[in-house]
Ligand SMILES: NC(=O)C1=CN([C@@H]2O[C@H](COP(=O)(O)OP(=O)(O)OC[C@H]3O[C@@H](n4cnc5c(N)ncnc54)[C@H](O)[C@@H]3O)[C@@H](O)[C@H]2O)C=CC1
């Protein structure tokens with residue numbers, strides 16, 4: 001049974017896949033209303049109101065996934081979620097059109113002074129000369145941030161006969177030309193635009209992007225629009241530019257603090273505002289709720305997510321291709337970690353043959369999670385494995401080779417410790433399963449599963465018998481046994497799979513047998 005907390009107002013119709021699912025309980029309450037039960041939730045669904053802080057995450061130890069029914073995740077401490085191994089997903093395109101349309105509604109309202117005229121008429125006035133506006137046709141629109149919403153705004157602007165200038169450090173000239181916009185530098189955009197609208201996420205780089213310095217570079221009489229995030233246009237910095245008339249008008253859907261309270265900007269007649277309504281349409285809310293509900297359901301069913309903020313995203317197709325290697329890699333990581341009981345400073349993975357062509361980032365994360373799990377007390381999974389490895393000073397690298405080295409595919413993992421180096425190689429054989437084909441310098445062939453017992457010994461007659469005798473005397477049944485050696489009479493290994501885990505006392509007995517060098521219990 002999974003419990004999901006929906007702590008913001010999310011479309012009930014969109015939540016239908018979760019509400020209808022068996023073994024899932026959906027609780028639609030604010031965080032403050034379930035303060036005593038926070039440790040019982042597996043998933044959390046939010047919009048922009050709930051602040052998902054590290055403190056909240058610490059109160060939710062069972063949490064596996066956070067679904068943001070919308071785009072911006074600046075209300076979620078994604079780094080803390082990653083640290084806690086919690087997947088964060090969003091609905092990146094469900095509200096694009098609604099927000100682009102709202103931006104346009106704001107633009108038209110701003111230049112034609114519709115809100116002010118509306119209030120005037122409602123106040124029983126009829127003052128036509130007070131509300132003379134300007135046309136959008138022929139004006140220069142500057143769009144800062146040319147992602148999903150920015151590009152939809154551009155399409156609409158072109159239909160209105162506007163010239164569109166775009167600044168986005170990640171936009172190529174070729175794409176800009178194809179869409180028919182002028183890709184330019186920020187300074188060029190600021191100097192050329194009659195109206196500027198921002199559509200970036202709120203990040204360290206974009207916070208205060210339109211602050212005192214950049215506002216001074218704009219044309220006198222410029223109009224500004226923020227339907228992205230409060231703070232991209234610095235609210236305090238706007239005040240003198242409004243007072244001296246340099247900025248002709250501002251439209252804000254979002255604020256540095258929401259609600260903004262008694263903010264000085266609200267006193268300006270030429271500042272028009274809405275209460276964060278960009279995504280507030282029936283269609284957008286249904287889209288984003290359906291997207292996150294389906295994703296969360298998939299995730300809880302153990303399927304891949306397609307729009308994660310802190311995991312590489314995988315299509316169903318790709319996931320099916322990598323699934324087998326993902327499991328093999330996790331087991332190899334775990335075996336290496338259990339074998340190498342000393343501190344490790346580097347992990348190197350080589351993908352050979354068909355696996356080298358796949359999306360290996362995810363496989364490597366799985367391998368790291370498998371490696372770290374026996375070593376860390378907290379949750380470790382694909383989400384936080386790379387971060388934890390880094391924190392512990394473990395470097396990791398990937399190499400690729402088209403040649404499978406006798407196998408259709410293989411993964412080789414080398415772990416560098418303080419005093420020794422350990423190498424393990426595995427392969428996945430379709431319709432047969434995972435095999436470890438190389439272990440600590442020995443060619444061997446065993447299935448990585450269950451209760452394993454590794455013994456390194458001298459290659460001489462009677463060794464298998466001695467081990468078999470000790471295990472038999474203690475009622476431990478051997479399910480399978482594989483052997484490998486480097487040369488006749490030299491070092492050799494046995495890998496036994498047992499029907500039950502080995503007790504410590506038996507391990508010690510085996511270690512005392514003459515010509516047995518190493519005994520290790522490996523659990524998968
Ligand atoms: N008012 C509302 O209700 C809504 C607001 N939003 C907000 O709109 C914003 C944009 O959303 P999308 O277009 O869906 O995101 P997106 O990720 O598709 O586009 C963002 C664009 O900003 C660009 N960018 C990033 N850093 C930049 C920088 N320093 N300078 C210039 N460009 C930069 C990126 O390259 C990207 O192309 C987000 O902040 C989102 O939270 C989204 C939906 C509703």
Ligand SMILES: O=C(O)C(=O)COP(=O)(O)O
Pocket residue numbers: 047048049069070071072073095276278279280
């Ligand atoms: O999707 C976004 O980024 C939004 O800003 C929409 O926010 P909301 O879900 O309406 O609180």
